[in-house]
Amino acid sequence: MKTRTCIGMLLLLAGAVPALAFPAAGPSISRVDIGGTVQGDHGPETGVWVIAETTDLPTKYAKIVVTDDQGRFVIPSLPKASYRVWVRGYGLVDSPKVSARPGKLVNLKAVTAPDERAAAAYYPGMYWYSLIDVPKPEDFVAGAPGNAGMAPTMKSQAAWVDTMKNMCQSCHALGSKGIREVPETFARLGDSFTAWAHRTQAGQAMPYMAIVLGSMGPEKALAMYANWTDRIRQGELPFAKPSRPEGIERNVVYTVWDWASPKHYQHDAISTDKRNPRINANGLIWGSSEESTDLVPTLDPVRNIAAEVRHPYRDPKTPSSLDLPHGNSAYWGMEPIWDGHTSIHNVMMDEAKRIWFTARIRPEQNPAFCRKGSTHPSAMVVPLDGSVRQLSVYDPATKTWNLIDTCFTTHHLYFGHDENNTLWTSSGSPAGGVVGWLNTKMYLQTHDEQKSQGWTPLIIDTNGNGKRDDYVEANQPLDPSKDKRVMAAFYGIMPSPVDNSIWGQSMDRGFSRMDQPGYIVRLDPGPDPARTALAEIYQPPEGTFGARGIDIDLNGVVWTALSSGHIASFDRRLCKGPLNGPGAAEGKQCPEGWKLYQMPGPQFRNLDAQGSANHAYYVWVDRYNAFGLGANVAIASANGGEALIAVVDDKLINLRMPYPLGFFTKNVDGRIDDPLAGWKGRGLWTTSGTRASFHNEGGVENSPKVYKVQMRPDPLAR
Numbered sequence: 001m002k003t004r005t006c007i008g009m010l011l012l013l014a015g016a017v018p019a020l021a022f023p024a025a026g027p028s029i030s031r032v033d034i035g036g037t038v039q040g041d042h043g044p045e046t047g048v049w050v051i052a053e054t055t056d057l058p059t060k061y062a063k064i065v066v067t068d069d070q071g072r073f074v075i076p077s078l079p080k081a082s083y084r085v086w087v088r089g090y091g092l093v094d095s096p097k098v099s100a101r102p103g104k105l106v107n108l109k110a111v112t113a114p115d116e117r118a119a120a121a122y123y124p125g126m127y128w129y130s131l132i133d134v135p136k137p138e139d140f141v142a143g144a145p146g147n148a149g150m151a152p153t154m155k156s157q158a159a160w161v162d163t164m165k166n167m168c169q170s171c172h173a174l175g176s177k178g179i180r181e182v183p184e185t186f187a188r189l190g191d192s193f194t195a196w197a198h199r200t201q202a203g204q205a206m207p208y209m210a211i212v213l214g215s216m217g218p219e220k221a222l223a224m225y226a227n228w229t230d231r232i233r234q235g236e237l238p239f240a241k242p243s244r245p246e247g248i249e250r251n252v253v254y255t256v257w258d259w260a261s262p263k264h265y266q267h268d269a270i271s272t273d274k275r276n277p278r279i280n281a282n283g284l285i286w287g288s289s290e291e292s293t294d295l296v297p298t299l300d301p302v303r304n305i306a307a308e309v310r311h312p313y314r315d316p317k318t319p320s321s322l323d324l325p326h327g328n329s330a331y332w333g334m335e336p337i338w339d340g341h342t343s344i345h346n347v348m349m350d351e352a353k354r355i356w357f358t359a360r361i362r363p364e365q366n367p368a369f370c371r372k373g374s375t376h377p378s379a380m381v382v383p384l385d386g387s388v389r390q391l392s393v394y395d396p397a398t399k400t401w402n403l404i405d406t407c408f409t410t411h412h413l414y415f416g417h418d419e420n421n422t423l424w425t426s427s428g429s430p431a432g433g434v435v436g437w438l439n440t441k442m443y444l445q446t447h448d449e450q451k452s453q454g455w456t457p458l459i460i461d462t463n464g465n466g467k468r469d470d471y472v473e474a475n476q477p478l479d480p481s482k483d484k485r486v487m488a489a490f491y492g493i494m495p496s497p498v499d500n501s502i503w504g505q506s507m508d509r510g511f512s513r514m515d516q517p518g519y520i521v522r523l524d525p526g527p528d529p530a531r532t533a534l535a536e537i538y539q540p541p542e543g544t545f546g547a548r549g550i551d552i553d554l555n556g557v558v559w560t561a562l563s564s565g566h567i568a569s570f571d572r573r574l575c576k577g578p579l580n581g582p583g584a585a586e587g588k589q590c591p592e593g594w595k596l597y598q599m600p601g602p603q604f605r606n607l608d609a610q611g612s613a614n615h616a617y618y619v620w621v622d623r624y625n626a627f628g629l630g631a632n633v634a635i636a637s638a639n640g641g642e643a644l645i646a647v648v649d650d651k652l653i654n655l656r657m658p659y660p661l662g663f664f665t666k667n668v669d670g671r672i673d674d675p676l677a678g679w680k681g682r683g684l685w686t687t688s689g690t691r692a693s694f695h696n697e698g699g700v701e702n703s704p705k706v707y708k709v710q711m712r713p714d715p716l717a718r
Contacts, residue, residue, distance in 0.1 A: 026105045027072045027716045035074040035716075036106040037067075038087050044071025045110040047244030048089025049658045052100070056081035059299075059306040060258040060703070064659060066250040068715040076253065076718045077680065078102045079304060087111075088658050090244050093118050120237050124656060125175025126640035127238035130602040130613035132228045135160055135220065149217030160216065161607065162508045162518075162546035162563040165615040167212045169640060170548075171205070171691045176662040178695030182229050183330035192226035201327035204291070204338045205691060240602035245656065248629075251712040252655050258703040259299050259306035262693060263337035264292040266704045269687035270347045270355070272671040275415060275497075277626045280353050281673040284396070285706055287687055288347040288357060291321045292338045296347075296357075296394075299706045311342045311392065314403045315362040318342075331694045343389055345428070346412045350440070352395075356423060358410035359392045361403040369450050370407030378454045378530040382434055384408060391425070391438060404443065408436030408455045415440075416495035416502070424502050426490035433457055433474070433487040435504065435523060435533075458486050458521065458535040464581035468526070468534050474516075484585050486537060488519050492550035492560070492618065500525060503558055505550040518547045519587050520560055520570060536579050537587035540568060541594045543608060549618030553632035561619045561636050565612025567597040567647055569634070600654050601641050615640035617666040617689065622646075626670030627684050628711040629653070637686065639664040644684070644709060657707065662696025665689050665707070679717065684709040 029035035034052055038045040050073045053062035057079055067073045075085075084097040087110045100106045113119035120127070137157050140147055147154070154160060168174060186195035186202075200209045200222070213221050245252075260266060266287040273279040287297040295308040321338035328334055343360040350356060364386040369376050372383040384407045391404040391413070411428030415421055416437075423438040436455040443452035459471050462484045471483040478484060490504030501522050508518035519537040526532030540547060546563025553559065558570045572579075575590035583589055599614035616636035625631045629648050636645045642663040643656040657663035666689035674681030688696075688705045696702055 026107075027074050028718075029074055029103070029105065030718055031103040032078055033074055033076050033718055034078060034083065034085060034100050034102055034104055034106060035072070036108060038071045038073065038108045038110050040071075040092075040110040041112050045087065045089060045092070046071055047246060047250060048087055048092065048110060050075060050085065050087055050108065051659050052078065052083040052085045054081040054083045057304040059304055061304055062256040062659065064254040064256070064657075066245050066252060066715060068250060072716060074716045074718055088122060090122060090242055091119055092122070116237055117235075121177070122658070122661065123238055123242055124601070124640070124642040125173050125180075125662065126601050126613045126615070127175065127240060127242060128180045128232065129169070129175030129640060130240070130604055131231065131236060131238065132164075132604060133224060134164070134604045134606060135224070136606055147217065147220070149219050151215040151217070154215060154217070157607065158545040158564070159508065161604070163212065163216055165563045165640075166507065166546060166548055167215075169615050170617050170666075171208075173639060173642075173662045173664045173690050173695060175640070176695050177697075178662075178692070180229060180232050182233075185328065185330035192230050193222055196222045196226045196229075198327065199330070202329045203332070203692075204321055204324040204326040204336055206326050207324060238602070239605070242601070242656070245654075248711070249653055249655060250715045251717070253710045253712060254657055255301075255708040255710075256659070257299055257301065257304065257306065257706045259687075259706050260287065260289065260295070260297040260308070260704045261293070262700055262703050263332070264289055264295070264704065265689070265691045265693060266290075266297065266687045267344070267689055268346050268667040269669060269685055269706060270349050271669045271685040273349050273351050273415070274623075274669070275417065276351065277624050277670055277672045278675070279351060280349060280671065283353065285685055286347055286349070286355050287704075288344040289340060290345055291340050291343055292691075293340045294342045296344065297704070301706070301708065309394070311344060311357065311359060311394075312401055312403065313341050313359075313361045314405070317363050318360060319363065331700050342392075345389060345410075348413050348415065348423075350415060350421070353397070355394045355396065356413060357392045357394070358389050358413050358425060360389045361392060361405065362390070364388055366407050367405065376407075376450065377528075378456065379407065381530045382455065382457050384432060384434070384455070387432075391423070402447065404438065404449050406436060406438070406449070406453055408432060408434050408453075410436065411491065412493050414494055417497055418500070422495075424493055424495055426493040426504060428491055429489065433485070433489050435490055435493070435502065437529070454530050456523075456525070456529045456533040458488055458523065459533065460484050460486055460537065460584050461534050461580035462582050462585050464578070466580070468532055478582055478585060480582075486516075486535065486585070488516065488521055488537060490521065492548070494550050494552050496552050496556060497554055497623070498556040503550055503552055505547045505560055507548075508546045508563065517587070518545070520547055520550060520558060522572065536584065538570060538590060538593070539587040540564075541591055541596065543610065544568065544596065548616065551619055551621040551634065553621045553634070554623050555632065557632075559619045559621055559634040561616035563615065564608070565599045565601075565603065565614050567599060567616065567619065567634065567636050567645065567652075569595045571595070597647055597650070597652060599636070599638060599641065599645060600652060613640060614638055616645070618668075620668040620670075622670050622684075624670075624672070626672050626682050627709070628679050628682050635668050635684070637665045637668055639666070639689070644668065644686075655709065657709075660697035660702060660705075662690065663688070663707075664696070679710055679712050682710065
């Protein structure tokens with residue numbers, strides 16, 4: 001089997017520190033490891049986590065491993081410091097923390113949970129989240145009493161679940177203790193409905209939460225959440241239980257650093273260039289702080305130092321998060337804790353280690369060259385009046401910034417594989433309905449931001465002649481002599497490594513508030529993209545919904561995560577029927593191209609059992625085996641399950657991150673620091689992505705984290 005061969009080679013290549021001699025009962029360790037055994041009430045505790053944490057280093061640091069089938073553990077390669085070490089696991093409560101230093105064996109005693117409630121406190125959030133009573137299908141029938149106040153696009157249970165996951169869960173870990181329990185600040189204001197009404201107005205995310213509640217129908221949504229937390233307060237417990245890590249899941253090593261501030265959150269992190277994961281070996285990790293601050297966090301994982309770089313903006317009138325309306329917070333009172341102007345959503349690294357951001361540098365109104373009457377080639381096709389976020393690039397070597405004004409709104413960004421090193425961007429929202437790009441080779445040579453950029457609408461070849469013609473708009477009926485536009489702007493975006501196509505993912509109707517489903521989209525730019533680009537759209541299979549995030553493996557297979565509780569792949573090579581013509585406007589061609597993987601974890605009780613309450617914000621493909629499970633492995637950032645889920649040989653590997661509780665990530669990145677160092681030279685990188693780190697374990701003292709995830713050949717490998 002490929003996976004075993006790969007891991008075996010890693011074991012042979014792994015560098016070792018000379019082992020110290022210890023009694024046979026314990027594992028073999030070196031002077032930089034802490035090892036030992038974990039015993040429970042009935043013998044060795046297998047598949048439980050052992051956590052070592054220290055504050056002796058420049059930033060808070062922890063490392064976490066899983067015990068083997070004899071209850072043994074080795075926490076490898078620890079910096080010199082004094083650590084607190086303890087056990088956490090399903091069916092347990094945390095053991096007392098003991099002091100230890102590297103080079104020591106520590107025998108730990110696990111503590112059995114005294115009751116089911118104590119045990120459930122350590123379950124991933126989705127086990128609590130799945131207790132929510134989602135409205136029944138009949139509530140969405142036109143005129144039904146249950147759908148009063150819902151947006152017109154909220155036509156189905158699927159649209160509701162997609163909205164609940166992609167607009168509520170995607171920013172806040174709903175099943176976490178900080179959400180499933182109503183803070184006293186709100187509880188004392190009245191009944192639970194009133195409490196939820198106030199808590200959804202807390203903090204500077206109030207406008208966003210109001211939009212979400214407006215689409216769901218405030219009365220219906222607030223009553224649903226109030227009922228959920230009432231039942232938990234009255235003693236209801238999860239109806240399903242998670243399983244302890246098994247098999248290869250026990251080989252994982254997590255390293256955790258604090259960075260940024262407890263008041264600021266991170267959306268993404270980047271460690272290298274996706275096209276070549278050996279770029280920036282052992283270098284800084286960079287974050288994107290979205291609305292919370294203009295400070296870009298960095299982490300030096302070698303020296304364990306967290307720092308910050310301030311992102312500038314061009315126009316002093318650039319909006320600030322301080323201007324957002326906000327209500328009383330149970331954690332911060334009326335203090336506005338976000339102070340960002342730049343709204344840094346996504347961050348990427350290029351081949352020269354430059355850092356590229358989707359960032360706001362000015363107010364929304366576009367300059368004249370973007371708007372109607374301009375001679376810019378793209379503006380002559382689709383003039384754009386405004387963009388809410390643009391681009392920037394920072395060169396760490398020279399410590400210089402370049403701010404790049406774009407007519408199109410930016411959200412996510414990825415580099416193509418062409419000679420111009422084209423940077424393709426998504427807009428995040430259907431507003432504008434275009435895909436934008438920047439010729440970075442031209443820009444870096446000339447700094448001409450106007451000539452270096454372009455954008456195109458998404459046009460489907462519905463007349464079937466193989467080329468782009470005049471088109472009808474998205475809200476107009478088909479014309480057999482014309483093509484058709486679709487307002488399915490990209491949220492996720494990824495240039496294909498096998499051809500010139502650009503793939504994107506658009507949100508479902510629940511998220512976009514438009515009366516169309518979500519799609520994955522293939523864009524063929526052609527020789528003059530603003531005028532020649534053609535799109536193909538594909539809906540997920542019947543019974544599934546809600547694509548979120550996108551990536552492509554080296555075979556051209558597209559991967560996404562679905563709100564229905566699936567990881568999905570789409571292989572266009574398997575399509576049998578025509579991909580253009582009138583039927584292409586619906587996006588239901590090529591059902592044979594899809595393959596589904598049901599995520600682990602319980603399903604909401606009145607939904608299709610083939611799905612899951614689990615939810616992944618994004619999906620990333622490890623093209624070059626940066627992790628150690630093989631090439632082309634898709635990895636979903638399952639924030640519902642507080643885990644990363646890898647698809648290996650059509651099987652799911654669930655890598656639950658147990659500390660601090662509430663692991664919630666929106667992206668993954670993989671880097672190879674040393675290809676000759678075995679598993680130690682490889683790893684995944686990510687950051688905590690919840691907007692409210694203070695909802696999770698540690699409260700207002702809890703800073704955002706950087707996580708490094710590594711896969712050993714076995715649970716005791718050093």
